[in-house]
Amino acid sequence: xxxxxxxxxxxxxxxxxxxxxxxxxxxxxxxxxxxxxxxxxxxxxxxxxxxxxxxxxxxxxxxxxxxxxxxxxxxxxxxxxxxxxxxxxxxxxxxxxxxxxxxxxxxxxxxxxxxxxxxxxxxxxxxxxxxxxxxxxxxxxxxxxxxxxxxxxxxxxxxxxxxxxxxxxxxxxxxxxxxxxxxxxxxxxxxxxxxxxxxxxxxxxxxxxxxxxxxxxxxxxxxxxxxxxxxxxxxxxxxxxxxxxxxxxxxxxxxxxxxxxxxxxxxxxxxxxxxxxxxxxxxxxxxxxxxxxxxxxxxxxxxxxxxxxxxxxxxxxxxxxxxxxxxxxxxxxxxxxxxxxxxxxxxxxxxxxxxxxxxxxxxxxxxxxxxxxxxxxxxxxxxxxxxxxxxxxxxxxxxxxxxxxxxxxxxxxxxxxxxxxxxxxxxxxxxxxxxxxxxxxxxxxxxxxxxxxxxxxxxxxxxxxxxxxxxxxxxxxxxxxxxxxxxxxxxxxxxxxxxxxxxxxxxxxxxxxxxxxxxxxxxxxxxxxxxxxxxxxxxxxxxxxxxx
Numbered sequence: 128x129x130x131x132x133x134x135x136x137x138x139x140x141x142x143x144x145x146x147x148x149x150x151x152x153x154x155x156x157x158x159x160x161x162x163x164x165x166x167x168x169x170x171x172x173x174x175x176x177x178x179x180x181x182x183x184x185x186x187x188x189x190x191x192x193x194x195x196x197x198x199x200x201x202x203x204x205x206x207x208x209x210x211x212x213x214x215x216x217x218x219x220x221x222x223x224x225x226x227x228x229x230x231x232x233x234x235x236x237x238x239x240x241x242x243x244x245x246x247x248x249x250x251x252x253x254x255x256x257x258x259x260x261x262x263x264x265x266x267x268x269x270x271x272x273x274x275x276x277x278x279x280x281x282x283x284x285x286x287x288x289x290x291x292x293x294x295x296x297x298x299x300x301x302x303x304x305x306x307x308x309x310x311x312x313x314x315x316x317x318x319x320x321x322x323x324x325x326x327x328x329x330x331x332x333x334x335x336x337x338x339x340x341x342x343x344x345x346x347x348x349x350x351x352x353x354x355x356x357x358x359x360x361x362x363x364x365x366x367x368x369x370x371x372x373x374x375x376x377x378x379x380x381x382x383x384x385x386x387x388x389x390x391x392x393x394x395x396x397x398x399x400x401x402x403x404x405x406x407x408x409x410x411x412x413x414x415x416x417x418x419x420x421x422x423x424x425x426x427x428x429x430x431x432x433x434x435x436x437x438x439x440x441x442x443x444x445x446x447x448x449x450x451x452x453x454x455x456x457x458x459x460x461x462x463x464x465x466x467x468x469x470x471x472x473x474x475x476x477x478x479x480x481x482x483x484x485x486x487x488x489x490x491x492x493x494x495x496x497x498x499x500x501x502x503x504x505x506x507x508x509x510x511x512x513x514x515x516x517x518x519x520x521x522x523x524x525x526x527x528x529x530x531x532x533x534x535x536x537x538x539x540x541x542x543x544x545x546x547x548x549x550x551x552x553x554x555x556x557x558x559x560x561x562x563x564x565x566x567x568x569x570x571x572x573x574x575x576x577x578x579x580x581x582x583x584x585x586x587x588x589x590x591x592x593x594x595x596x597x598x599x600x601x602x603x604x605x606x607x608x609x610x611x612x613x614x615x616x617x618x619x620x621x622x623x624x625x626x627x628x629x630x631x632x633x634x635x636x637x638x639x640x641x642x643x644x645x646x647x648x649x650x651x652x653x654x655x656x657x658x659x660x661x662x663x664x665x666x667x668x669x670x671x672x673x674x675x
Contacts, residue, residue: 146278146288146292147291147292147295147296149274150170150274150275150278150292150296151295151296151299153270153271153274153275154166154169154170154271156267156270156271157169157263157264157267157268157271159264160261160262160263160264160267161261161263165261166300167296167297167300167374168254168257168370168373168374169257169258169261169263169271170271170275170296171293171296171374171377172235172239172253172254172257172258172377173235173271173272173275174275174278174280174289174292174293174381175253175289175377175380175381176217176219176222176235176238176239176242177219177275177276177278177280178280178281178289178381179210179211179213179242179380179381180213180217180218180219180220181219181279181280181281182210182211182280182281183205183210183211183212183213183218184218184220185281186204186205186208186210187199190204202245206246209383211242211245211246211249211380212245212246213241213242213245214241214245216234216237216238216241217237217238217239217241217242217245218238219276221234221238222234222235222238222272223272223276226268226269226272226273227265227269228265229265231265231268231269231272232258232259232261232262232263232265232268233258233259235258236254236255236256236257236258236259239253239254239255239257240253240255240256248380248385249376249380251372251373251376251390251391251392252373252376252377252380253373253376253377254373278292289381289382290344290381290382293339293378293381294315297312297339297341298312298314298315298502300312312338312339312341312502313338313341313342313412313464314500314501314502314555315341315345315555316500316546316555316556316557316560316561317412317464317496317500317510317556318341318342318345318410319345319556319558319561320510320556320561320564320565321342321345321410321462321463321464321510322342322345322346322348322349322410323349323561323562323564323565324462324492324510324512324564324565324568325408325410325460325462325512326349326353326524326569327346327349327350327360327407327408327410328350328353328355328359328523328524329355329356329359329360329407329523329524330359330360330361330406330407330408330456330459330523331361331362331363331404331405331406331407331408331456332346332360332361332362332363332406332407332408332409332410333362333363333364333401333404333406333408333409333410333451333454334363334364334365334409334410334411335364335365335395335409335411335413335447335450335451335454336365336366336367336395336411336412336413336414336447337364337365337366337375337388337411338366338371338374338375338412339371339374339375339378340364340374340375340376340378340379340384340386340388341378342364342410342411342412343362343364343379343384343386344378344379344382344384345410346360346362346408346410347360347382347384355524361387362379362384362385362386362387363386363387363388363401363404363406364386364387364388364389365388365389365393365395365399365400365401366388366389366392367392367393367394367395368392369392371392372388372391372392375388376388387401389401395450396420396421396426396443396446396450397421397425397426401454404454405454405455405456405457405459406454406455406456406459406461407456407458407459407460407523408459408460408461408462409451409454409455409459409460409461409462409463410461410462410463411447411451411461411462411463411464412463412464413443413444413447413463413464413465414443415444415465415466415504415506415508416442416443416444416466416468416506417442417443417444417447418441418442418443419440419441420440420443420446421440421446422440423440430453431449431450431453432449434483434487435449435480435483435484436476436479436480436483437476438476438477438480439474439475439476439477440475441474441475442472442474442475442477444465444466444468444469444472444477445469445477445480445481447463447465448463448465448469448480448484448511448513449480451463451513452484452489452513452515455513455514455515456515457515457516458514458515458516458520458523459514459515460491460512460513460514461511461512461513461514462510462511462512463510463511464508464509464510465508465509465511466506466507466508466509467495467506467507467508467509467623469481469509469511470493470509470621470622470623471621471622471623478620481620481622482620484513485537485612485615485616485620485622486612488517488534488535488612489513489514489515490511490512490513490537490622491512491513491514491517491533491537491538491572492510492511492512492537492538492539492540492568492571493509493510493511493512493537493538493539493540493622493623493624494509494510494512494540494541494542494564494624495507495509495540495541495542495543495623495624495625496508496509496510496542496543496556497542497543497544497545497546497554497556498543498554499546499548499552499553499554500546500553500554500555500556502553509624512568517532517533517534517535517536518532518534519531519532519574522573528573528574529573529574530572530573530574531572531573531574533571533572535611535612536609536610536611537609537610537612537615537622538567538568538571538572538607538608538609538610539607539608539609539610539622539624539626539627539628540564540567540568540606540607540624540628541605541606541607541624541625541628542556542560542564542606543625545557545560545563545564546560547560567600567606567607570599570600571600571607571609602628603628603631604628604629604630604631605628605629605630605631606628606631607628608627608628608629610627614627
């Protein structure tokens, strides 16, 4: 075990480095023997192994302290605490003892395989013979093991150290891999915004393209931060890419989150592993503008398109929308990311599907997001929120609060001017941005405090915020507006927020036009005079240098 200080910043080479940065530097030392696209599987696999070993050893010491030494090798006494039982050859201490051996990669593979075999909930989650197949330089692998060994994965203060490392590495890997790297990672601020908008307190959550499981992690964090009960949440998902499927299962396992991600990684369109599911919340970031997702005659009569035009073969955007719509419960709501083109495209019947969605009153809210949020693409994106029920009904968390009847209405939010640059090329939504956007949606969707009875008072000590405590909604030019079906029809069924919210009003400074022009004219006159003086000074200096 490393000392607690290992989780803090320490001086290194004259520069403070965080635990995550040190680990990233160690991973980079694999360069030459391992492709950078493989780093995440190598590093996160080792961190997983270290974490479950630390949890196992902690539980083992608990049993010894309780005088239960005879139960130390019984799985049940670990599983009852949601801890994985590890045979001796799967424990981190054994791996570290063997770290300098030439066959260390095989020993790591054997450890991971044994853990998965002894814990059915990890079926399909861990790398299979992965380290041996990579044929890594044993000395570089040993150096990485040393770095991971210095991480104390269990914090006395309850800090989610491993979760923090996973989030950091998902972002760094996405940035490093460039095009395509975002298939397993959605920027955290976007995930946070979707969770805050949907408020998934209880019920079934589904993500049909779950990547590394970030939507699920944030849903659980949302419930915990609002003092809810995570046992009220059931998680369902699916992922096509085998290595990303394993990342998702590991990401959820290290956080103790139970989820049904299907028996195997599979194509959501061709092998739906949750055919009977009706979800209360859908959160997703499906692949942008996915082309050739089906052949011409495939899935033509699929039940998911019933009542709608069949989605075109050249772009899966509307296939994803209709798939998610088919998975919603009668009172469910879906929030998902799509490329901006989805809001206005008329290619190959997409405009007709959008018209059908709007005419059936499925579109609840549209949000235009700022650019540069993604590490891996410059494609501008938007958020869609769809629901089957816009009628008045109780809030799912608090029956004293009601969603108002908003049939025939859609909220448009233009958030393109929000966000803060984190570096020269990337931007993120701040917590204040997220709260502002979410509150706009909630005040529009919910009855006001005056209209709702038995309002819940929220204290300043961090109690869950009740939607009824938010002030009444109002349109704000340039930012948000409620549009009617007639408004959308008159705009040819285009859902781009900029068409509806208008232009922000300029603040009147109260100075009459005549006074302002006189002041500006005087200012210009002074600047022109200064310019003449500067020109004369420059000519004088040039003359002194012998240039006239």
